[in-house]
Amino acid sequence: MLDKYFAKKRRDSLIFCAIMISLTLGAIIITEYDVVKGFTSIVKAAEWTSSNFYPDEKAMNRLPDILDSLTETVLVSIAATTVAALFALLFAMLGSSTTGVSGVFSSLSRGVASLFRNIDVAAWSMILLFSFGQNVLTGYFALFFGSFGFLTRAFMEAIDEVSSSSVEALRATGASYFSIIFQSVIPTSVPLLLSWILFMVETNIRHATIVGILTGTGIGFLFSLYYKSLNYSSASLLVIVIVITILLIEYISNYIRRVIL
Numbered sequence: 001m002l003d004k005y006f007a008k009k010r011r012d013s014l015i016f017c018a019i020m021i022s023l024t025l026g027a028i029i030i031t032e033y034d035v036v037k038g039f040t041s042i043v044k045a046a047e048w049t050s051s052n053f054y055p056d057e058k059a060m061n062r063l064p065d066i067l068d069s070l071t072e073t074v075l076v077s078i079a080a081t082t083v084a085a086l087f088a089l090l091f092a093m094l095g096s097s098t099t100g101v102s103g104v105f106s107s108l109s110r111g112v113a114s115l116f117r118n119i120d121v122a123a124w125s126m127i128l129l130f131s132f133g134q135n136v137l138t139g140y141f142a143l144f145f146g147s148f149g150f151l152t153r154a155f156m157e158a159i160d161e162v163s164s165s166s167v168e169a170l171r172a173t174g175a176s177y178f179s180i181i182f183q184s185v186i187p188t189s190v191p192l193l194l195s196w197i198l199f200m201v202e203t204n205i206r207h208a209t210i211v212g213i214l215t216g217t218g219i220g221f222l223f224s225l226y227y228k229s230l231n232y233s234s235a236s237l238l239v240i241v242i243v244i245t246i247l248l249i250e251y252i253s254n255y256i257r258r259v260i261l
Contacts, residue, residue, distance in 0.1 A: 055237035062234050066241055073218035077204040080140050084147035085197050092155030099185055116149025121207045125214040134216035142211050143204045151200055158192040159185055191260045198253040205246060
């Protein structure tokens with residue numbers, strides 16, 4: 001029996017590998033991609049980076065401007081995430097199978113969350129760009145809508161995961177809907193909700209760079225400006241600052257998660 005099982009697993013694995021190899025070869029042929037040139041260009045790119053993409057003395061003089069733009073980007077990311085989290089919590093309550101008030105509201109909440117979650121932040125930036133133009137508000141709403149969709153779905157799963165037993169117990173005692181929410185759902189779900197919010201803050205700070213390039217604001221706009229003007233030393237310093245900031249925020253988030261979970 002075991003021999004047949006492992007033989008089937010090996011056969012399935014070989015079939016899967018053959019399909020993947022066929023798709024890869026087909027994609028290379030259709031796109032006329034030069035594999036050899038692609039791999040050799042990595043070495044050339046590394047050589048160019050090491051000789052051009054590094055901060056110099058002139059770039060260090062631009063550090064105050066970079067830090068100002070970075071501060072703006074981080075604050076916008078945090079603001080968009082926290083406000084989106086409030087709306088996401090409301091929709092998650094309505095959409096959750098544990099706390100939903102009716103099937104109509106539950107389906108509507110899940111549909112809205114799915115719509116917003118499946119539109120990328122970059123796409124939101126392009127859509128909103130036509131309405132608000134190139135300003136901070138465009139970047140804020142792009143991050144807000146992306147965060148809202150993701151957090152609504154995450155909050156629904158968190159509420160269903162940790163609150164179902166306590167909600168059933170309170171319902172059995174005849175507790176009101178708001179008593180169940182404030183005495184059971186929120187207290188038991190807070191650690192997971194905070195964890196998702198921290199994750200979204202990290203993600204939005206990464207997204208904010210791309211959003212800034214598209215909307216002409218924040219640290220992304222500054223990077224685009226330096227790079228397009230061939231000021232590679234300042235652009236490299238900006239990248240280093242972004243990486244350090246993301247690592248620092250990730251460290252703080254992980255510490256907070258260890259404390260609350």
